[in-house]
Amino acid sequence: MFQGEGMEQSSQNWFSSVETPIKVTGRDAVSWDESRDLVVVGFGGAGVATALQSLDNGLSVIALDKFAGGGATIINGAVVYAGGGTSVQKEADIADTADNMFNYLKQEAEDIVSDETLRDFCDTSPEMIDWLQDKGVKFGSTVWHKKTSYPGPEYFVYHSDNSLATSYKKHATPAARGHRGYVPIEEGRKATNLGYSIFNPLKQSALDKGLQLETYHEVRQLVVDDNQEIIGVMALYFDNEKLLKKYQKLKQRAERLLMILPPILPGYNFFAKRAMAVLEKAKALEAQRSQKMIEAKKGVMLSAGGFIYNADMLNHYAPKYNASLPLGTEGDDGSGIRLGQSVGGITDNMDCISAWRFINPPLSFGRGFIVNKHGNRFIDELVYGATLGVEMVENHEGKAWLILDKNLVKAALEEVSGGKALNFQRDLARLNVWFAAVKSPTIEGLAKKLSLPAEALKVQLETYNQAARAQNGSDVYEKSDDDLVEITGPFYGIDISLDAKLFPCPALTLGGLKINEATGQVLDENGKVVKGLYASGRNAIGVSSKNYVSGLSVADCIFSGRRAAQHISGH
Ligand SMILES: Cc1cc2nc3c(=O)[nH]c(=O)nc-3n(C[C@H](O)[C@H](O)[C@H](O)COP(=O)(O)OP(=O)(O)OC[C@H]3O[C@@H](n4cnc5c(N)ncnc54)[C@H](O)[C@@H]3O)c2cc1C
Known part of the structure; x- marks a missing residue:
């Protein structure tokens, strides 16, 4: 029995408009509207990579997207994680090897994929950058060498990970691996909506190679034959031009509202709510769509993104992150994952979320210390922001406060002024210092104002200051001596909890369908492949x-999309 049938019975766990599969005796039993070798469901980063590699391999491809295409990929920060001696790293004089990259990434990926897959990812990383460049993607090679969550617009290669943190350095030599797609300096100041620099050249290459792209086509059902093979999809689309135009206009209006502020800034939610109201109007039109049956002669690729925009699904799988700010697009509704489940595909790591608690820049924020609700420190404050965010949520109830002093606050404001930081970094720092920070001349007074245990906070302060004075690598969380400064009064405390009002914590989902790591085919509960069905990206x-x-997400989209394309094409 297909899991879809079971899921229908327990629809409280379904949370999706995806329907149970259409079962047919064989291909001839269906009157197809379209027929291609490969049907790509969701045309974002993973979708475009699959489509393009398949076209290069000689397949005919149709890509369907619920909306305009591009997904989270086109609105992202345009960072592609790559190393092992890419052409860009070489141009930038960055020494790196595939082994070094593997040793670093093993610390992040742990056992989520086999060592063989991780090695393959690292070994082929330079080739991935060559492939992207060959398809028209441009990268810059100016390097930012220090710790940062996102570099200034003039810098295109940086340590976009934990590689500079002492505890990670023990396992791998730091090498800058964040490759930013090239955008003009002024554009780069936005830090979001830059993913077009990666996505658009790939999309154009695919169109040039004969891709049939159908936007505003939502896949609702898979079609399965008597051999349990996935042979096509059913999509809903507007066959009335006027209705489609009206729908698109509403969508564009909502998008404009969503772009007024970057998601990380408070105030974004205000515009997001207005956008959602417009989207509700668009949704009402969806009932008037028609059905289209599309045959897949060699395979269906599920590349429809994550599920962070599906509040019910998030609450079901990862309720600890309910208070986070969804980072993605409306397309991240989990429908691709549900489509896979509807035919018996199984999922993994659905509770794994990336929560972005970026505090640096300004670097001086990272030089303060962070405590949980018991007043205890729990991390090297200058680790990568998502490492901090996940630790805060998973092990400290999502609660944390950043403790600074007057000197650090002054330095922080200076570090974000005069164009030295990106606008959203500047605004976030200023907002929090000016409107959220609690101040006190004594640490006991600060503890009282923050409702934290005074004794614990005092002990943390003393321990932190001892390590800062000693400068002998004695910090208990291995924060590097350069970043340890003695903190003296007056003291400042900033709420950086998951639900902090002026410090939103954006999040995206990481779990998805289990696949055969060599081919990208979706697996069922017995570890067998679901014939004709592939999954990639989120x-x-x-x-x-x-x-x-x-x-790492975009790099994985390219890697997993191309890998599946090779299998579908029989390469
Ligand atoms: C602001 C922001 C900045 C980020 N910065 C980075 C970064 O710099 N580097 C990085 O690696 N990651 C970054 N991320 C995360 C990264 O962008 C995503 O994880 C990644 O792009 C997901 O790619 P994908 O191909 O899996 O999905 P997407 O790119 O989201 O594409 C999925 C597509 O599927 C479509 N779709 C959904 N359901 C259906 C359906 N039923 N039928 C048809 N189509 C459907 C959607 O409309 C969408 O177009 C960022 C994310 C955001 C939001």
């Missing part, structure tokens, strides 16, 4: 499904 378990560092 629809699937991949290299970035345990811990995300900047660029």
Whole structure:
């Protein structure tokens, strides 16, 4: 029996408009509207990589997207994680090897994929950058060498991970691996909506190679034959031009509202709510769509993104992250994952979320210390922001406060002024210092104002200051001596909890369908492949499904999409 049938019976766990599969005796039993070798469901990063590699291999491909295409990929920060001696790293004089990259990434990926897959990912990383460049993607080679969550617009290669943190350095020599797609300097100041620099050249290459792209086509059902093979999909689309135009206009209006502020800034939610109201109007039109049956002669690729925009699904799988800010697009509704489940595909790591608690820049924020609700420190404050965010949520009830002093606050404001930081980094730092920070001349007074245990906070302060004075690598969380400064009064405390009002914590989902790591085929509960069905990007378990560092999701989309394309094409 297909899991879809079981899921229908327990629909309280379904949370999706995806329906149970259409069962037919064989291909001839269906009157197909379209027929291609490969049907790509969801045209974002993973979808475009699958489509393009398949076209290069001589397949005919149709890509369907519920909306305009591009997904989270086109609105992202354009960082691709790559190393092992890429052409860009060489141009930038960055020494790196595939082994070194593997040793680093093993710490992030842990056992989410086999060592063989992780090695393959690292070994082929330079080739991936060559492939992207060959398809028209441009990268810059100016390097930012220090710790940062996102570099200034003039820098295109940086340590987009934990590689500079002492505890990670023990296992791998730091090498900058965040490759930013090239965008003009002024554009780069936004830090979001830059993914077009990666996505658009790939999309154009695919179109040039004969891709049939159908936007505003939502896949609702898979079609399965008597041999339990997936042979096509059913999509809903507007066959009335006027209705489609009206729908698109509403969508564009909502998108404009969503772009007024970057998601990380408070105030974004205000516009997001207005956008959602517009989207509700668009949704009402969806009832008037028609059905289209599309045959897949060689395979169906599920590449429809994560599920962070599906609040019910998030609450079901990862309720600890309910208070986070969804980072993605409306397309991240989990429908790709549900489509896979509807035919028996199984999922993994659905509770794994990447929560971005980026505090640096300003670097001086990272030089303060962070405590949980018991007043205890729990981390090297200058680790990668998602490492901090996940630790805060998983092990400290999502509660944390950043403790600074007057000197650090002054330095922080200076570090974000005069164009030295990106606008959203500047605004976030200022907002929190000016409107959220609690101040007190004494640590006991600060503890009282923050409702934290005074004794614990005092002990943390003393221990932190001892390590800062000693400068002998004695910090209990291995924070590097350069970043340890003695903190003296007056003291400042900033709420950086998951639900902090002025410090939103964006999050995206990492779990997905279990796949055969050599081919990208979806697996069922017996570990057998679901014939004709593939998954990639955030629809699937991949290299970035345990811990995300900047660029790893897009790199995994390209890697997993191309890998499946090779199998579908019989290469
Ligand atoms: C602001 C922001 C910044 C980020 N920065 C980075 C970064 O710099 N580097 C990095 O690696 N990651 C970054 N991420 C995360 C990364 O962008 C995503 O994890 C990644 O792009 C997901 O790619 P995907 O191909 O799996 O899905 P997407 O790119 O989201 O594509 C999925 C597509 O499927 C479509 N779809 C959904 N359901 C259906 C359906 N039923 N039928 C048809 N189509 C459907 C959607 O409309 C969408 O177009 C960022 C994310 C955001 C939001």
